[in-house]
Amino acid sequence: MPFKPISQKFTDFVIFRDDSRCINCEVCVRQCSYEAHYWDDTRQRVSFDSSKCTGCHRCAAQCPTSCLTIRRNPSEFRENAFWTPAFIKHIYKQSDTGGILLSGSGSPAEKPVYWDNLQLDASQVTNPSIDPLREPMELRTYLGAKPDIAAFEETAGTFRLKGEMPPQIRLEYPLMFAAMSFGSINFNLHKAMAQAATELGIVYNTGEGGLHPSLYGYGANTIVQVASGRFGVHKDYLNAGAAVEIKVGQGAKPGIGGHLPGEKIDEEVSRTRMVPLGSDAISPAPHHDIYSIEDLLQLIYAIKEATRYRVPVSVKIAAVHNAPAIASGIVRAGADIVVIDGFRGGTGAAPTMIRDNVGIPIELALAAVDNRLRDEGIRNHASLVVSGGMRCSADVVKAIALGADAVYIGTAALVAVGCTLCGRCYTGKCPWGIATNEARLKKRQNPDVAARRLANLIRAWGHEIQEMLGGMGLNSIESLRGNRDKLRGIGLNQVELDILGVKHAGR
């Protein structure tokens, strides 16, 4: 092997092949999109280059004789709690190239996860728990602005609503598929999410890459996103969905724009986004027509006019320090839904420094925003949706107890269809066929199969949410929403408990 610079020697992973089982079928060579496996003509057998391995496990999953194991590279640096290997390797790369560190997937940094420090209640004796398999357990949720008072007209044995309710999205589960742009992931996955959302009675979000024409049929279960690049935004697009979402920010990269590398722009992406084939698609950092809160009001109403006030308008921000005040401003600017994306949110490509060091945990942001909106008496005027690291249904239940109306799941949805969080989404060579637009790779995702897996996930989580609700003696999700009394903190300090509005376990 020719001499390699130090940055390429200390690879993260090593491939191990059990030669007694290998039959040289070359499946691994075909499956690995990073060319870590190759046919060695001289030795007439399959060989590998560990330095190309990203630990995605595609080869091990596909190998017919299960002869492959992917291991963390045991050649370790000397233990150093301060200069961990990641920092060392990052500097190697930057001194090689002079580049900004870029990562895919949400922040893996070891920082506090508040979900893991919150425990849920259950009923014992004083209140019966409810078995959701046998008794009614309601998860239906409506997102949109609601009036503070509803007036009714009652006549001989019947009653009706006086006036009209503002437009709403109706969800059969408090779960939605998060915004992942067409371009960062491919069409097969968008189709799968559209199908699954329609079947389940929930919605998916187009992300900032526009909506492919063949998916307009699923519009009733689609939220169309308008981001700073305004990709694919036109009148029909705005009117195609059940809601319009203005993306101001994203948890993985608060304050900076987006960058879809040219490798990921194929024919369809180019057409939908209206950018040249193979060139990078840049989303500016701010919307250039929103430099102050009143500008947001202007844009919100521009969209309401364009959609003739038929659908709710949502605004998505990253969870930053001043989130409560910003959220209050957004609600007063006319938004019907406020989405807050915590720093654990996923991404196809974000500068590593920003991803790991900017933004705050969604648990704290959610609690603070919910408190602030209630204190100001405007909590009813917009629904609150959170995202950025819901890993399981218990996280969802805790989010609702803290005050969320619903959650978006992004990373979890991709994991459901095969993602192993190897984090190389920015190369456009995702071997699982997810974060890639290459023809031979994207066909590894069959939309019908993917749709079934997504529906399975949502149904499984839905059942689990029902079990947890029933265990608490609740038979309807309205009674959990904002009910902090159903949570207790463990291992949290008083300040954290104060912000979350939760008592410590034992109290």
Add this chain to the structure above:
Amino acid sequence: MGKKVEIDAAGVYYRQLNEQIHTALENGADTVEIFNIRGQRYIGNAVEGDVRFILHGVPGQDLGAFMRGPAIRVEGNAQDGVGNTMDDGTIVINGMAGDVLGYAMRGGRILVRSDVGYRVGIHMKAYMDKSPVIVAGGKAGDFLGEYMAGGAIILLGMDTSKPEAPITGRSLGTGMHGGVIYIRGTVPRYQLGPGLHFEPLTPEDTAFITKHVRDFCTEFGMDAAMVLDADFAKVKPFSHRPYGNMYVGTN
């Protein structure tokens, strides 16, 4: 033998009343008639043997709980918890009864002339020849026969204080994995709990219903032929492992 004891329950706390009952039984009584009952609880609780009770007034919670063998007749309405985990015997209520009747019943029979409340016949169970039966002449509330594992419920919907109400409520038989529910009349599909369906009656069903309805009508002086001259719906689970596919192991 025929030794009868009469007890006046007026103003007697349930503890003392039940002790009086036990004393009477220990002294060889086989019939106990009690007057002026006002809500005293646990009458007939865990009483065993071939004994008859006649109760006047409104007995309190858990009448005949854990009872094994005796016959109780109430001249009046009963409250909640009648026949709670009853093992064997008969309870006849000449009136209406409350919620949670026959919970976890494992044998014997309860007959109620008119309406019964919510959650009637939860988790009734049967084994070999021990098979409990509940017959109610009026209407029932939601969750009738929840979790049923064996035994039978017959609901007639006739003698009722709520003529406009449906014969029974939502979540009928929810969680049922054994046993059978017969309803005189029709019940809309959407009232059935998950995993249940209607089945046509077999000759065995008809014989079963006839037998119990005849006994019921004898107790309350009604015309059995008139009651039986109607269609009965039969509700059964279509699997005894309805939740077999719910789970996936993590390890």
Add this chain to the structure above:
Amino acid sequence: MKAPDTFWQFDKDISGCGVFGVIDRKKNLISGSMPISAMCTMHDRGNGLGGGFAAYGIYPHHADKYAFHLMCDDQTSLDKAEKVIKEFFDIAESQPIPTRKTPAIKNPPIVWRFFVTPRQVRPRWEHLDEADYVVSVVMHINKTVAGAFVFSSGKNMGAFKGVGFPEDIADFFRLDEYNAYIWTGHNRFPTNTPGWWGGAHPFTILDWAIVHNGEISSYGINKRYLCQHDYECTLMTDTEVVAYLLDLLIRKHGLSKRMASRVFAPPFWDEIDRMPEDERRACEALRMVYGSAMLNGPFAILVTDGKSMMGLNDRVKLRPLIVAEKDDMVFMSSEESSIREVCPELDRVWAPKAGEPVIVEVEA
């Protein structure tokens, strides 16, 4: 209003227990001995740590004045409370609530009553209507005067409650000497705040009185919702939210009692989906707007004001409630035997359906 800084630091008790109510449609007066006997029959539904009654029509000579019932730890707190009341009200009469010494009731607080009318010139809250003014002052006293609680504040009605079995509380307050056309009674089984007189039922605000059997598992969010609408829950018992929600929904938002019942115990979505379109839209809007006011968990509540009594169960009827009629009287109780005890012959007896209110009004 802004939630207090430590809004989540509360201890809350639950209301496992028994309830009883009787109303005479023609406003014939019923002696206190009737509800007392009825409650005695249900003695075992409580554990002696709370009992109480509400009565309407008991102060005919002061029918136009608000009757404030106070319980105070000591004379100092009573004096402080009186001072505050004087700032906001003219006091027509001020007297101890007549009591009788009984060994079953230990260490009672001082119980006092004031018959008051709002002052012409108000030191605060001039812009509020009279009812909101009274509510504000009552909440102000309960929050700021240490050791004093106003536990009823309606006209020609009063609540009588404390730590003890209901029959003992009735004995203490000499309820056998009162006559009323509406009575409710409550027997409590508290587990969290034993020994606190303020925690017993009924809970009152203005003319409303609530007695409640069950536990409200949605309390955490009901409380926050009320705070957003300027009601602060201070009495550490979940029943408090029922009283304030009724005042908010009915008096302030103009909902009827029937619609308010639908907020507390809404129909299920699958039932709503099957309704005719007008009703379907109305129920959908009701649940969307008032979801945080839904009462989850088992409950049977009796709600009274000067003109009516309403009984309501949760929507899967996890608690018992029986309604009975005899001539002009209508009874509602946790157990039929308690009704038979005081009225052996009844014209009609039935159990109401889950989530459907039974509303009885006095004839005009």
